[in-house]
Amino acid sequence: MTESDWVVGDRDRLTFDAFCDTHEKAWIGFARARLRDDAAAHAVVELAKVRVWEEWTRILRAKIPPSHAWAILKEEIGASLAGMMMNGEPLPTQPSVPGWVHSVRTAAERAQHLMETQGGNDQLYAALRRLSERRHDVIVLRYLLDLSDEQIADYLGTTQANVRSTVSQALDRLAASLGGRRGAGR
Structure with missing residues (x-):
């Protein structure tokens, strides 16, 4: 060498x-x-x-x-x-609602994306788990890790516009799962 x-x-x-x-x-x-x-x-x-x-x-x-x-x-x-x-080990579980569910709820409500939802934090956590992998990833990256759309786009190999669209779709799904309307009062 x-x-x-x-x-x-x-x-x-x-x-x-x-x-x-x-x-x-x-x-x-x-x-x-x-x-x-x-x-x-x-x-x-x-x-x-x-x-x-x-x-x-x-x-x-x-x-x-x-x-x-x-x-x-x-x-x-x-x-x-x-x-x-x-190995027969139990998969990770959370005995109570994880703190990041509260972060997602607070951020989404602040952005008026989950207005008038009826679900509690347990229901929100369950709804988050039902999201597609990509939608879940975008929600976690944006609201839990507080990454910018540019950073999220880099991680997911997509555009910032696609990130915003995926967030919007994910929030629509969450609101529907919780029996609420997305964007009421926007």
Whole structure:
């Protein structure tokens, strides 16, 4: 290996580390929301980071690198849940309504998206679980992790307009599930 090979390798590692520093908070937050366990979330993110590093040169050539890393994270979360099932471990449950349900309700009500809904927090949590994977992801990324539409679009490999549309659809579904009307009084 020549000296220039080392420099390129170091530069790639620095770029990778900066990329991970930028996205790790969102990755951990999302993994925590799915796995309901801080230690499991951190472990899954570490596994995802190893895979992202293994594919780093390919990811850097991608049009939207964060979306490739996001796909790897979701695969690792799925593998973790599958591993729990195969080992006979109980899947993560939440004995009470998680705090992020309150965040979603507060943010949605503030935005007048779930006006006049009749459901309580337990019903909202159940309705969130019934959303499609993409709609659920967008709701968690926007309202729990407080990411911008631009950041969400990068993670999901889509446009900001599509993110806004998906949020709108998700909020419509939530309102319908809770027996309310979306946007009353807007």
